[in-house]
Amino acid sequence: MKNTIADIAKKAGVAKSTVSRFLNGGSVSNATRQKIELVIQETGYIPNSFAQSLKAKKTSMIGTIVPRLDSFSASQTVAGMDEELRKHGYQLLIINASQDLSREIEALYDLARQKISGIILFATQVTETHLAAIQEIGIPVILLGQQHKDVHSMIYNDYAAGYDMGRYVLSKGHRHIAYIGVTEQDVAVGVQRKEGFLKAVSEYSEAEADLYESGFKMSDGVKTAWSIFESNRTMPTAVVCATDNIALGVMKAAHMKGIQIPNELSVTGFGGYDVTEVIHPGLTTVKYGYSQAGHLAAQHIMKLVNDEPVDFLTVMSCDMIHRESVDNLK
Numbered sequence: 001m002k003n004t005i006a007d008i009a010k011k012a013g014v015a016k017s018t019v020s021r022f023l024n025g026g027s028v029s030n031a032t033r034q035k036i037e038l039v040i041q042e043t044g045y046i047p048n049s050f051a052q053s054l055k056a057k058k059t060s061m062i063g064t065i066v067p068r069l070d071s072f073s074a075s076q077t078v079a080g081m082d083e084e085l086r087k088h089g090y091q092l093l094i095i096n097a098s099q100d101l102s103r104e105i106e107a108l109y110d111l112a113r114q115k116i117s118g119i120i121l122f123a124t125q126v127t128e129t130h131l132a133a134i135q136e137i138g139i140p141v142i143l144l145g146q147q148h149k150d151v152h153s154m155i156y157n158d159y160a161a162g163y164d165m166g167r168y169v170l171s172k173g174h175r176h177i178a179y180i181g182v183t184e185q186d187v188a189v190g191v192q193r194k195e196g197f198l199k200a201v202s203e204y205s206e207a208e209a210d211l212y213e214s215g216f217k218m219s220d221g222v223k224t225a226w227s228i229f230e231s232n233r234t235m236p237t238a239v240v241c242a243t244d245n246i247a248l249g250v251m252k253a254a255h256m257k258g259i260q261i262p263n264e265l266s267v268t269g270f271g272g273y274d275v276t277e278v279i280h281p282g283l284t285t286v287k288y289g290y291s292q293a294g295h296l297a298a299q300h301i302m303k304l305v306n307d308e309p310v311d312f313l314t315v316m317s318c319d320m321i322h323r324e325s326v327d328n329l330k
Helices: 005-012 016-023 030-043 072-087 101-113 128-137 158-171 187-202 218-230 244-257 290-305
Strands: 061-066 091-096 118-122 141-144 152-156 176-181 208-213 238-241 266-268 285-288 313-316 318-321
Touching (some): 016 030, 061 101, 061 290, 072 118, 072 290, 118 290, 141 290, 158 187, 158 238, 158 266, 176 187, 208 218, 238 244
Parallel strands (some): 176 208
């Protein structure tokens, strides 16, 4: 296997930052220099061209990598980040990964080559390749939306949000509920929200939940809802959707099918998108403070850039919004 800076540091008995400083021509003691040089000779380690390209001074720019540009949550969060960064003299560079994990990895390296001071990654997954890239580029990175113990992370309390939504729907007398989730590769949206919801269902012995999986687009929600309506299963009285987009798709499919909301079917979402307030009936949802999260993420990355302490994990709260899309069956 190819040796990394971390391997060299471990074998030489020094910090990784010391090896990096040595490779980039920085000041280290003669004794330390000799130890590092000896390990490099023994292992045949050759610094890659990428690492060498990082010698120059960093800029006053912060990079962010978003999975898609047409996401309400991403656009609101980025707007908050940009506003906060500009107040402190930083500029924001945005890269759209188009929901392609390989492009996320490329973007990490590309941003580092451009002497970016720090990166905020809107993570849908955190793979070993992500972690290797973050370690190799050697600049501050914050994960937004997912959590990993070795990287500064900012997450919403999706488990609590799912639990609260489940409890709310059950409190309204619904006992046969369909839950439309997303891929479990997205731990926050695909796992945590669903597990919180199922925990609430488990507390009601007479309640049952049918689980379905959808894509993230509104059109995916339409297709999934249509399959539920056309199936031979007992029609649920409520559909809990992992995102507002899916919920809007369910509401559209119900309208196409002539199913009245909430009289014949209750629908809920997660997100708190602006459109959920103006449609009729208004969508019951969990509102996430995307703009505030953007401000906070910007504050955290600036602290890391300036070597100031930041908690490795920041958990952000969210709020239930009760509207007209859920009927009271009691």
